[in-house]
Amino acid sequence: MTETYSPAVRVWGHGLRLTLLAAIVSTGCVAHHSTAQRAAESPFALPGNHDEAIPTPQSVIGHAVGATAVRYDALVKYLHALDEASPYVTMTPYAESHEGRTLYYVTIASEQNHRRLNEIQTGAARLADPRLLADDAEAEQLVQSLPGIAWMAYSIHGDELSGADAAMQLAYQLAAGWDDETRRLRDELVIHIDPSMNPDGRERYLTQLQQLTGKISNTDPQSMQHAGLWSAGRGNHYLFDLNRDWLMQVHPETRGRSAVIQSWHPVLVVDSHEMGNQDTYLFDPPRDPVNPALGESVLNWRRRFSADQAKAFDRHGWSYYTGEWYEEWYPGYTNAWASLNGAIGLLYEQASLSAASVKQASGEIAHYRDAVHHQLVSSLANLETLRTHRADLWRAYLDDRRWAVSDRGPFDEVFLLPPPDDRSKLLRFTDLLKRQGIECGTSLAAFEGRGLRDVWGQQIAARTFPAGTLVVRSDQPQRRILHAILGFDPRPSDEFLREERTELENRRDTRIYDVTAWNLSMAYGLDTFWADDIGDVTTRPIDANGGSNGTWAVPAARGQVRENDAPVYGWMVNGNDGAVHAAIVRLLDAGFTPRVASKSVSVHDRHYDSGSVLLRGHENPPGAAEFVQGLAESLGVEVNPVATALSQTGPDLGGQRFHLLERPRVAIATQWPMSTTSFGSLWHLLDARVGLRVSPINIQHLDEIDLRIYNVLILPDTDSPDKLRAMLGESGLDLVKAWVESGGTLIAVGASAAVVADKDHGIGSVRIRRDVLDKLDEYSEAVDREWSARDVRIDSRSVWGEPQPAVASPPDEAKNNGDTGNGSKHVGGNDAAANGDSKDDKDDKDDIETLKRRDEWLRLFSPVGVIAAGVLNSEHWLCFGAGPRLPVFVSGDYAFMSKPPVVTPVRLDDASHLRLSGLLWPEARERLGRSAWATVERVERGQVILFAADPFFRGYFEGTGRLFLNAVILGPGMGASTPLPW
Numbered sequence: 001m002t003e004t005y006s007p008a009v010r011v012w013g014h015g016l017r018l019t020l021l022a023a024i025v026s027t028g029c030v031a032h033h034s035t036a037q038r039a040a041e042s043p044f045a046l047p048g049n050h051d052e053a054i055p056t057p058q059s060v061i062g063h064a065v066g067a068t069a070v071r072y073d074a075l076v077k078y079l080h081a082l083d084e085a086s087p088y089v090t091m092t093p094y095a096e097s098h099e100g101r102t103l104y105y106v107t108i109a110s111e112q113n114h115r116r117l118n119e120i121q122t123g124a125a126r127l128a129d130p131r132l133l134a135d136d137a138e139a140e141q142l143v144q145s146l147p148g149i150a151w152m153a154y155s156i157h158g159d160e161l162s163g164a165d166a167a168m169q170l171a172y173q174l175a176a177g178w179d180d181e182t183r184r185l186r187d188e189l190v191i192h193i194d195p196s197m198n199p200d201g202r203e204r205y206l207t208q209l210q211q212l213t214g215k216i217s218n219t220d221p222q223s224m225q226h227a228g229l230w231s232a233g234r235g236n237h238y239l240f241d242l243n244r245d246w247l248m249q250v251h252p253e254t255r256g257r258s259a260v261i262q263s264w265h266p267v268l269v270v271d272s273h274e275m276g277n278q279d280t281y282l283f284d285p286p287r288d289p290v291n292p293a294l295g296e297s298v299l300n301w302r303r304r305f306s307a308d309q310a311k312a313f314d315r316h317g318w319s320y321y322t323g324e325w326y327e328e329w330y331p332g333y334t335n336a337w338a339s340l341n342g343a344i345g346l347l348y349e350q351a352s353l354s355a356a357s358v359k360q361a362s363g364e365i366a367h368y369r370d371a372v373h374h375q376l377v378s379s380l381a382n383l384e385t386l387r388t389h390r391a392d393l394w395r396a397y398l399d400d401r402r403w404a405v406s407d408r409g410p411f412d413e414v415f416l417l418p419p420p421d422d423r424s425k426l427l428r429f430t431d432l433l434k435r436q437g438i439e440c441g442t443s444l445a446a447f448e449g450r451g452l453r454d455v456w457g458q459q460i461a462a463r464t465f466p467a468g469t470l471v472v473r474s475d476q477p478q479r480r481i482l483h484a485i486l487g488f489d490p491r492p493s494d495e496f497l498r499e500e501r502t503e504l505e506n507r508r509d510t511r512i513y514d515v516t517a518w519n520l521s522m523a524y525g526l527d528t529f530w531a532d533d534i535g536d537v538t539t540r541p542i543d544a545n546g547g548s549n550g551t552w553a554v555p556a557a558r559g560q561v562r563e564n565d566a567p568v569y570g571w572m573v574n575g576n577d578g579a580v581h582a583a584i585v586r587l588l589d590a591g592f593t594p595r596v597a598s599k600s601v602s603v604h605d606r607h608y609d610s611g612s613v614l615l616r617g618h619e620n621p622p623g624a625a626e627f628v629q630g631l632a633e634s635l636g637v638e639v640n641p642v643a644t645a646l647s648q649t650g651p652d653l654g655g656q657r658f659h660l661l662e663r664p665r666v667a668i669a670t671q672w673p674m675s676t677t678s679f680g681s682l683w684h685l686l687d688a689r690v691g692l693r694v695s696p697i698n699i700q701h702l703d704e705i706d707l708r709i710y711n712v713l714i715l716p717d718t719d720s721p722d723k724l725r726a727m728l729g730e731s732g733l734d735l736v737k738a739w740v741e742s743g744g745t746l747i748a749v750g751a752s753a754a755v756v757a758d759k760d761h762g763i764g765s766v767r768i769r770r771d772v773l774d775k776l777d778e779y780s781e782a783v784d785r786e787w788s789a790r791d792v793r794i795d796s797r798s799v800w801g802e803p804q805p806a807v808a809s810p811p812d813e814a815k816n817n818g819d820t821g822n823g824s825k826h827v828g829g830n831d832a833a834a835n836g837d838s839k840d841d842k843d844d845k846d847d848i849e850t851l852k853r854r855d856e857w858l859r860l861f862s863p864v865g866v867i868a869a870g871v872l873n874s875e876h877w878l879c880f881g882a883g884p885r886l887p888v889f890v891s892g893d894y895a896f897m898s899k900p901p902v903v904t905p906v907r908l909d910d911a912s913h914l915r916l917s918g919l920l921w922p923e924a925r926e927r928l929g930r931s932a933w934a935t936v937e938r939v940e941r942g943q944v945i946l947f948a949a950d951p952f953f954r955g956y957f958e959g960t961g962r963l964f965l966n967a968v969i970l971g972p973g974m975g976a977s978t979p980l981p982w
Contacts, residue, residue, distance in 0.1 A: 044169055044376065054176035055081045057168050065169045066369030069161040069206055069355035072101065072199040075168055079106055079195065086175040087111050088186055095256025098237035098688075101199040103253060105151075105260065108174045109190045113147055120190055124149060124265040127394060128342065129477045130402045139398060147187075148390040150268040151261055151343070152379055153194040156243045156334060158201020158233030160274035161355050162368065163348075166375030167195035167272075173380070181384070188387045192264065198236055198253065205233025209354060219359040221277050226354040230672045238688065239680030240955060243271075246337035247485050247518060248956035249435045250684075262341065262437050267393045268305075268386045269338035269345045272375050274352035278360055280319035281374055282349035283309055284335075287323035288499075289492035291331040293411065293484035294339050297396050301344045305385050312381035318374065329492060330514040331484040340481045341437075342397050346382060350374050404479040411483040416449055416529040417470035417521065421609070422881065424578035424636070425958055429524050430470065430542050438482050440472040441539030451532025455488060455522050455887065456869065457916060460529075471539050485520050488530065489917045500919075504860055515865025515891070517918030522867050522887035525959020568617055568641045570653065571628050572603070575611025575881055578958070579637045581965045584613060585692045586631060588663040593619050595658040596970055598877060601650030603642050611880025611966070614642075614658050659877075661973035666692065667707070668714040669699040669752075673724050678717035678749060681955045686968065699724075702732050707739045711972045717750030717950050725755045737763045740942035743978065745971045747964075753946040754894045764937045764944040765902050769895035769927065770859070773851040782899035783907065783930050790873065858923045862893035866918030869909040870933050870960075876905040877974040878936055878945070878966050885909075887916050888933050888960055889953045896948050898932040906934035906963065908948075934963060941977040 044065065050056075057065050060081050061074040070078075083091040088108050095103040113120065123142045126132045133139050152170065154163030171193050174182060185191065196202055208228040218225050235241055236251060245254040261269070275282065284306040285299065306322060313320045326347065328336050335345030351358075353368045360366055386393065420426050433440050445467050452460040472482065496511075503511050521528040573583050575597065587594045595614045600607065615624060632639045642653065651657035666686065670679055679696075686692045697705050699715075707713065713736065718724045728736075733755075740746050740763060748756045756763050759771040772779070797804055870888040872879045888906065898904045908914055911922075911929030920928075933948045951957060951964040972978065 044173070044373065049178055050172075050176040051086075051178060054085050054172070056176075057172055061168075064369075065165055066367075066372040068368070069209075070165050070168060071206060072164075072196055072203050075164060075195060076102075076104065078168060079104060079171065082106070082171055082175055088114065089171070089175050090114065090117075092260075094260045095252050097198075097200045097253055098251070099200045101203075103197070103199065103256060104195070106171055106193045106195065107190065108171065108186065108193065109147065110186045113187070113190055117190070120146060120149070121264060125263075127398045128265040128401055129405070130398065131405055143391055143394045143398060146390075146394055148189045148268065148386045148393060149192070149264055149266040150189055150270070150383060150386055151192045151194065151264065151266040151338070152270045152272075152383075153197055153257075153334060154272040154375070155195075155202060156197040156271065157241070157273065158198040158203070158235070159205040159228060159354075160234075160272075160350075160352060161202070161205075162274060162350055162353070162371035162375050163272035164196040164202065165372045166379060167193050169372065169376050170379050171195070173376075185383050185387055188390060189383060190264075191383065192266070194257065197257065198233075198242055200237045201233040201235055203233075204231060206355070208232070209356075213356070217356050219357050219365060221358050221360075225356060226277060226352075226358060228354075230670070230674075231676060235676060235680055238684040239676040240684070241677060243273075243334055244332055244514075244954055246334060247332040247520065248954060249432055250955040255435060258435060261338070265341075266338075266343050267397050268382065269335060269343040270348070270379060270382055271334035271338070271346065272348045272379070273350070274371070275349040277352050277354070277358045277366070279349075279351045280321065281313070281351065281378075282321055282324070282326055282347075283378065284346050285322055286326045286328040286347075289327055289329040289496045291329055291336065291340075291484060292490050293331060293480045293487065294328065294336070295342075295400050295480065297400060298339045298342070298344060301389075301393065301396065302339070302346060304389070305344060305346055305382055308385045309378055309381045312377050313374075316377070325513060327511070327513050329512070329516065330518060332518060337481070340484050341478075342400055342480075344386075344393065348375060348378050400480075401477055404477050405475055407475055411479055411487075412474045413530040413532055414449070414474065414534050415470075415472035415482070415486055416452075416465060416531055416534070417526055418465055419468040419470075420526055421576040422578045425524060425526070426470075428578075428958065429521070429526065432520070433472070434542065436481050436485065437478045438472060439476045439478070439541070440470055441541045443467055443469045443471055444538045444540060447534055447537045449529065449531035449534045453488065453530045455519075455526075455528055455916065456885075457489070465534075470542075471534070471537060485518070486528075488519055488522070492919070497919075508860060510864060512864045512919070515918070516863070517865060517867040517916070519867060519887075519917050520956065522916060523889075523953075523957045523959065525882065525886050525962070568625070568643060569645055570614055570616040570642050571624070572608055572615075572640050572642055573613040573637055574640075575609045575613065577637055578881070578962065579635045580611065580613060580881070581962075581969050582635055582690050583631055583637055584661065584969055585690055586635075587613075587615065587627075588661065589691075590627060591621065592624065592627070593660060595660050596877070596880075596974065597651070598657050598659060598974075599651050601653070601657075602648040603644070603653065604640070605648070606640060609881065610875070611877070611970075614653060616653070659974055661970065662711065662976075662978045664692065664712050664968055664972050665710045666694045666712040666714065666968060667697045667705075667710040668694055669716060670696040671698045671700050673718050673720040673727065674699060674715070674752075675717040675719050675750075677954070678950050681950065681952045682714060682716055682749075682964070684955060685952050685961060685964070690965065690969075692969070700727065702728065703735065707735070707744065708742075711743065711976070712745045712747065712968055713739070714968070715746070715748040715752040715756070718752045718755070721751040721755050724752060725758060725761075728755070730761050733758075733761050733763065737939070740944060741940040743941040743976050745943050745945065745967070745976050747945045747947070747967050747971070749947045749951065750949050751892065751894065753896065753948065756944060756946060757896060764939055764946075765898070766932065766935050766937065766944075766946055767897045769897050769931065770852070770855050772897055773855055774848055776897075779897045779899050780930070786904065786907070787871070855927070858927045859893040861921035861923040862927075863890055863918065863920050863924050865889070865891045866920045867916045868914050868920070868928070869916055870906045871909050873903075873905045876903065876936070877970055878905040878934060878963055880966055880970070881962050882959065886959050886963075889949045889951075889957055890920075890928065890933075891949055894948065895927050896932040896935065896946065898935050902932075902935050902937045904932045904935050906960075907931070908933050936975060938975070943971065943975040945971065945975075 060078040061070050079091050083089045090107045091104050093102045093104050123146050154167040205228050212224045249255050284302045335347045338345030350371050353371050355368050357365050357367045448464050450462045500511050503509050597612045600610050628639045645654040686694045757766045757768050867887045868890045870886045874884050908931050911925040914925050914929050935946045937944045945967045952961040
């Protein structure tokens, strides 16, 4: 199609106001229509200024853009029609959602640029990796000739509706517009539109709104018409917040989107959102704190884009603001991740109107079409800024990438990961690095690292690393994202700390919007290091197939059953492999009877950790050999035949140290007031990754549910523990308690665990610190004995009453404070202040009111998402596969107190060693130090397992996620009493 042009008519800025006014006046019916009707019926621009051969959205979807929210199928249908009708449009699939919906992006550019899209993509890739450039002349030629590349992304939260409708109108304008402004955008830019980033959530929410809206639309902002139901639409099918998934890459929507964005190397990425319906409009730039890995050049450009966006809004007289609640410390949002990848990542936040009209506090009626219009004007303003500064933006992009591949600081250390025992976890971790575009390899020989820091905060002068160590150098294009996701302990400025402290002490509020720690190697439970220098180390690059296949298992090609010539007594799978839980589930589902070793054992010169799986031949049906072969191939695990029950070390295979597992029959609580994200992460782990059948049940109707058919009940975190406590009531808690006493395993997380630990109507003996302030010394004494019992030492002279030899010298002071002297950290300590037994508390023992006031003050400084040091009882079955210590996620103001008969497999370290990453005030360390993070308590025939925080937070805390899997899959057989078969 040959493009023709009419006189320029702006569809953004002041020109649009005149156009709309002319359109409304021309109808002659202003006096006969309500404001809402006028808003829905008036066009965004006069039809005469568009190519009539290009279908309008209304002609395909059946209603005007902004009259109501477009359904996803209709949106896709329109974009297909646009693709077929316009030579400027190409529609490309990039992912498939959990519910089977295809996600698309639409590329819009001039016919000339369309013909050379591959060339443009290749040129952008060469600027993204300056090592590919021949010389400065080639670089300058690309800077001057490449069109600006934009990625315009909308509605990643499915209940934030207006962005997708604006994306549809934007696509129409760019494909059909005849005005000079639109023509220049097509000629000088390549624009990718990602119109609906979370179609599963959007469709779920629109279905709810349809059911909750009457014949007369309600402007009352409190109406359910503007809120939806519990699951709403923010998250995807598994209720994950996809705007927090960029660092972790857990879900298919993110994985597909990340790959295609990185393949295009855009210099502009827009992320369109919505916020509360009583607000106005927010956009860049953010206020402090800003993540230190973000480049100053990108931040400066974001301010420039913001200024132009503000001018566009000013021409309309629209309200807006920047900063305020919007900070960018957490680097995992869409626009923050894009900025770390070198783009100008911009955020929009429009007041949410839920596809209708809402009355605001001022009395003004805000209309859905207005929301769509705001998003459209923002998008066009940003594209115009990109067009105007195209070459300068490419030059700034190139300069940043030249720094990234150089040996100049900052962020110039080397990341190291010695080979872990859990090969599945290693492959998942390296797979994630590759998805982020990070270059990494494994060392071919042992080498020395110097100037080291480890995940535990220890400084080590030097140590030797074995062959096979993962090596990630900083001099690579993805330097910023590398340090953003793997930097151990980024810290905000002292000025922000002062502001935050002022806010806390004066207004009892925080300026922190999201978590303050997110380190991926800590979350994975990997012992990693940053080194100042490793010398000349030869590495083997990890190829594209070196990662996992998107499930809990490692690649199937690695699975095998090792054969030997001896007769088979049974088969074993080592418990150090993260795929062991999926193996257990498949064995149980197929009717086999697996056992789990409670102690490590060696057989046939192979060592098996505690938590390893044994399948005895005589206890299982025929065909076991064929089944385990298929298991090995499908899960990628190594299954070893054993020819004898006699071990070389450890318990014999026919003894009582191999516990028969019970098939878990799992219910997980859903609906208000449970946390959707906590529920979603745990459900996804069990259902999608491990393959365990799970029954989500409505916690509001607990008295109508027959709990007898389940042996595991999971209470995810709750957004309101007081409301959960009130909703369950004494009768509900008694019902659950009776179920536990009859043999059930109750697993409660976070604030739900606090409800279970309630001093008046709780289940079990764990308590919340604020409820036992007068007994803190008892708990402190119990912790001392607990940690002492993990390192029992025998003085035979004392045992037999013999005289003690004279002490030749004072004890080693380093050993007294827990320092082993070789750079390794202690495991557990005795810090009196850490468990709340501070001097102030001792002085005020008799004054419980003083203790309460002090505890209330300390709670004011509770953490907003930090990573802390957990001390583990590695002999307890809950900790199988985890080692003696583990980074754990901590958030909120609950400190759990435990003492015998409660078993505490995971306890927070003492105050002086507690913080690993994130903002943890001294007051918070005092309250949380040596408190319980995971507890197991036998209650008659059943058990109660409590986690102080979400063990699989945001779907990527693989280390503590393993503890949760132990609780669910091993718990019914290892910790509860199961009746013998009849």
